[in-house]
Amino acid sequence: MSTQGDKEKIVLAALIGAFDDQNGLPSRDEITAKAALLAPLLGYSGDLQNIITEAETAIPSRMNAGVSLIDVDAAHDEDWIHKREIDTTYADAYGGYLRSQGWKPTVVNTLLNADGSKILGLLQDPTSEGEWKRRGLVIGHVQSGKTANYMGVIAKAADAGYKFIIVIAGIHNNLRKQTQQRVDEGFVGRSSDPENRVNIGVGLDRSYPNPVTLTNINSDFNKQTANVSGAQLNDFKNPVILVIKKNVKTLEALHIWLRELNAKGRDRIADVPMLVIDDEADNASINTNKPDINPTATNAWIRKILRLFTKNCYVGYTATPFANIFIDPDAFDKDAYEELFPSDFIHSLDAPTTYFGPDKVFLNDESSSAVLRQVEDCEEYLPFIHKNGFPVAELPPSLYRALDQFIVARAIRNLRGQERKHCSMLINVSRFVSVQKEVRSFIGLRLDRMREAVKANYMMPEAASSKNEHMARLRAAYDAEFAANEFGGRNYSWDEVKTALWGVFESLRTYVVNSKSDEVLDFAKYEKDNIGLTAIAIGGLSLSRGLTIEGLTISYMYRNTKMYDTLMQMGRWFGYRPGYEDVCRVWLPNDSINWYRHIALASEELRQQITRMRQADMSPRDFGLYVKSHPDSLMVTAANKMRSGEKVILNQNLTGTLQESWLLPLDPKTNQDNEEMIAEYWRDGFGGTVEPTEKGWFIPDVDVGKVDEFLLRFKAHKSARKRKADAVEYLLKIAPKFSKADVLLISKGLGDPAAYRLGAQDRTAEKDATPDKWQVSGYRVASRGDEKLGLTDDQISAAEKLASEDTKSKKKKPSDVHYRMVRKKPLLMIHVLEPTENPAFAGYRVPAWGLSFPDGLYGADFEIEVIANKVWMEEMYGSMDDDPDADEDYDDE
Structure with missing residues (x-):
């Protein structure tokens, strides 16, 4: 006998399949009409709202085929599958199963x-x-x-x-x-x-x-x-x-x-x-x-x-x-x-277009501002670095605000007809089981008080219910996060949400998720009873790898690892959020947000590199050598090897990368000297001809020696001198192949060209600036699209063609990587930045540089030797003390 949930899946699959061959996207009215037609034919008499919402999300989904890098010299015929008559029993059954679960047929194909x-x-x-x-x-x-x-x-x-x-x-x-x-x-x-x-x-x-x-x-x-x-x-x-x-x-x-x-x-x-x-x-x-x-x-x-x-x-x-x-x-x-x-x-592999991934969370300004929230107060309560048995006296207010958001978000999801869908909150603030249990105790206590407050007030007039502190906090969370709802999803009034609050607590459970816990976060058990579990999962490494947390809506993480793999795997919030993406929130410290942005860009460039190397008939071994010599390889390797303080030496290749001075001095005298030097070289036109662009000035075909001279004279922060030296060394390494470079003087507005003074570009410095140094948000100085400046129409057309052929380019619009490929020579970008959102540095002018290198320079002839020790790594990237590979919640079995 089919459950109501099974019938929902059958209707959803049929509804999605009904539009699979339609050109253009159906309207919500068309989807609603088709659902109303299909439901009685399939024996379903329940509410169609949630089915329609999920179909509306799934139908636009597309997925491109992936790209392979193969050993072209190997004696292997990959067409063997077309030369044999292979039965498709298991594959057909699996494809049918995916479609029955609401996967779009074209994505399954x-x-x-x-x-x-x-x-x-x-x-x-x-x-x-x-x-x-x-x-x-x-x-x-x-x-x-x-x-x-x-x-x-x-x-x-x-x-x-x-x-x-x-x-x-x-x-x-x-x-x-x-x-x-x-x-x-x-x-x-x-x-x-x-x-x-x-x-x-x-x-x-x-x-x-x-x-x-x-x-x-x-x-x-x-x-x-x-x-x-x-x-x-x-x-x-x-x-x-x-x-x-x-x-x-x-x-x-x-x-x-x-x-x-x-x-x-x-x-x-x-x-x-x-x-x-x-x-x-x-x-x-x-x-x-x-x-x-x-x-x-x-x-x-x-x-x-x-x-x-x-x-x-x-x-x-x-x-x-x-x-x-x-x-x-x-x-x-x-x-x-x-x-x-x-x-x-x-x-x-490519991901379907409905994937809620790093680009949406960290790289798209509009969606990032909707999703991300900064954790600024956790250090006072649960510091990054703490020992097993750390006494938790109280939880940070921001964690309680995230909890309020979760309760309200669940109420909104229930109003959307998602009562039987799972809804989860993730809390990852400690690697220690003992601390996780203490966090759970405080969360449990707060939930008990909230439950009592909601039970007594959810049906009361607002004038009465607003006097309760917990109801007031829930209303504040609604007003701040969900009232306007500018990023999609159906709006609900506070009165509607308040009425739905009591239903949130019906199947709300808290779990400590680690290998030593006897609690099991078993979503399937609730599915059998057609119940949507509302779960708060508190843990460490067990929440950081592979485990799917169904219906994850609110995430709160305060961990400071810099390891690429561990940090990305901690992002359990990536995935698919049909019908509730707009109510998802991710709470992270600012350092983590910046590092995630850096890794998201690096990972995307890595995938693009596979496409380019495939076009050049290069092998997995070539790709391995490329990644091994990638500038970020120093971070990955050193973090693994430097716990004993040993020195790491790597050969690095900066081909196709943008190297920037994202660690900047805030000393006024240093910055004034750099500005005067910029004016000096600008006045001379770097020995070339200065041309205006829509965002500053462009100087083509400057001698590489002139760029080298400029960078050597540029006064860097003491912790960034090694990075600048490496960039200059690489520029000289490739100079025999590229004797000329382009220069961009990037300006916000007109600046004051008569005084050779650039218009300063705003960059947030809310938490990243101290009197000693400023680490620019996202480890990026240039804005997206800056590398397009100065290109000819033919070069721009070539970049657009590359993007259209690039299966990893989501929007099929050129990225700076594509512009870098068509420029085919080094590019020096010069900026003046103004720190914002930090009154201590209002009005400061901070010169910065970026050096973009052409793509395709593989092999030992284009590598430089880079040396780092633990002190240098921590100056550049911060402490490595939170090592998730040392987590104490591994399985004992």
């Missing part, structure tokens, strides 16, 4: 028949004779559907003939269980819960050929469970799949069982094509040093398991590929054999 087929083709034909192996990496976006993608690859691989599939699902039990549930629904077709072995998901079709699973939602792999089958791998008619935790003991147990049971005394297993999917492949496989998930041991056991099979493929999945690229491609161990470097292929 891209996921399975574009990306899925492409990745399968990059694997080996499982019917191939002899011994073979393949190593690859798939780069996705945090919370964007990587699991859906690798589930599609698994289904297609099973259709093609892969017999033994291992999914390595992170280092925590809750993530392994979540992944097992998804594998059960999308591939196995039967619940793996020993107490409830019922057909689910793809298995609701009784003719479905269920694969065999040797793990279940309660138990990771163990020899006793596996031996129950009493079979050899080749005895199974259907594919065998395991979902295991990335844990040394588990991997070792699997290796022993496979060797004892299936190798029949031989060293290796023949005639069983196997596939390993390593989810969160940058974590533990490579870069953690916890004793029982030691990177060397974890990595070695994965390699040993692969080695057991004469026919094996390994595909890592990650949204943060820096660590994977740092694998030594030539590493070999006599016991573990070849490393996991993706030597055969790297595939970069």
Whole structure:
């Protein structure tokens, strides 16, 4: 018997599919009319509001196929999938399942028949004779559907003939269980819960050929469970799949069982094509040093398991590929054999247009201002750096404001008909379990008082209810955040919201989520009863990797790690927010906001680089060398290696990058000297001809020596001198190829050209400026589009063409990377900035520079040596003391 929730999904899937072939987007009225027509035909008599809202969000969704970087010299025919007649039983069932869950058919088609087929083709034909192996990496976006993608690859691989599939699902039990549930629904077709072995998901079709699973939602792999089958791998008619935790003991147990049971005394297993999917492949496989998930041991056991099979493929999945690229491609161990470097292929996935990702949260000014809120008071209550057992005397007011927002946002979502949808709040302020429990106690106490206040006042006249302090705070949250609702979504009056407040507390629960907790954040349990869970999840690392927090609406995080992978993975707020994106809020300290912006830009440029290298027929090894020599590699490498204070030396390549003086002096004399020097060079035209632009002045074809001379004389902040020196050294390194550079004098308004004085550009300095130095917000000096200035019409047209061909360019409009590519020479940008939102520095004029380098200069001939120690790193990037890899909430099992 179908539940009301099941019927909702059926109507939603039919409604989305009804518009799949329509040209142009349907109006809400058209969607409403079609829903009203379909609902009775499908036996649904409930409220259609939420179905219409979700359909309205999903129907515009589009998804481009990804881009692959392959080893073009390898003897591999990726068209093997088109030369064989391959049954599509598992892939068709999975595609049907996704559509039944409300996925747009065109998105499913891209996921399975574009990306899925492409990745399968990059694997080996499982019917191939002899011994073979393949190593690859798939780069996705945090919370964007990587699991859906690798589930599609698994289904297609099973259709093609892969017999033994291992999914390595992170280092925590809750993530392994979540992944097992998804594998059960999308591939196995039967619940793996020993107490409830019922057909689910793809298995609701009784003719479905269920694969065999040797793990279940309660138990990771163990020899006793596996031996129950009493079979050899080749005895199974259907594919065998395991979902295991990335844990040394588990991997070792699997290796022993496979060797004892299936190798029949031989060293290796023949005639069983196997596939390993390593989810969160940058974590533990490579870069953690916890004793029982030691990177060397974890990595070695994965390699040993692969080695057991004469026919094996390994595909890592990650949204943060820096660590994977740092694998030594030539590493070999006599016991573990070849490393996991993706030597055969790297595939970069696109995300559907409905993805609520880093660009919306951090790079788009309009949506960022709607979503982001600054945490400014947490240090007084729960400092960045604190010890286990830290006594929490009270929580910061900003956390209580975020809690108020959450209660109001849930009420609004309920009014929109989303009562049966999950709604969650994330709180990540400490890595210590003891502190997390104390935070939960304070949150619980506040919720008890709010519940009492709401119960007594939600039906009272406003004149009476407003006298209650908790009701007044909830009203303030409504007025400040949700009353105007300029970014979409239906408006509701405060009276309507107030009436809905009591319903928020009906299924509100708080959880401490870590590997030592006996509480399980189990959304599926509530779904069975058709209940939308309202959850507040408090935790550390367990909330920072892989785990999907359903319906995440309000996020509050106060952590100061600078590690690319960990920080991006902490962004559990990325994902899909149908019908409630406008009520989502993310609370972060300003340093984190700036660093997220920097990483979002770096990650996007990394993906664009894959496209450019593919066009140049370059290999994954070339891409690995590029990332290894990327300027941000210093941050990634050094943070891993400098805990003992050792010095790090790297060869760096600045090709295609913009290097800027985002760390600036606020000393008036220094800045006056720099302004006078700018006037001096401007007066002389840098030895060239000065031309006006819409935003300042342009000087083409200046001698590189003149640019070098200017930068050497420019007075940098003491902590930024090394960065300037590296940029100058690289400019001189490429000078034999580029003797000329362009110069831009960028000005806000007219400035005073007669006095050779630039108009100052406003840059926020609310929290980033001290009398000693100013770290410019977002680690960016130039505005977007500045690099377009001075280009010819033909160059602009060329940049537009590059953007239109770039599958990673969301809006198909040129970015500064595209302008950089068509300029084909170095570009010096000169600015004068004025700190704003900080009265102490009102009216200050602070000169700054940026140096943009042309793209495509790969190889050792275009590298410089960069040296850093711990002191230098902390001057540039701040403290490294909050090391999430040292979190104390790892699994003990």
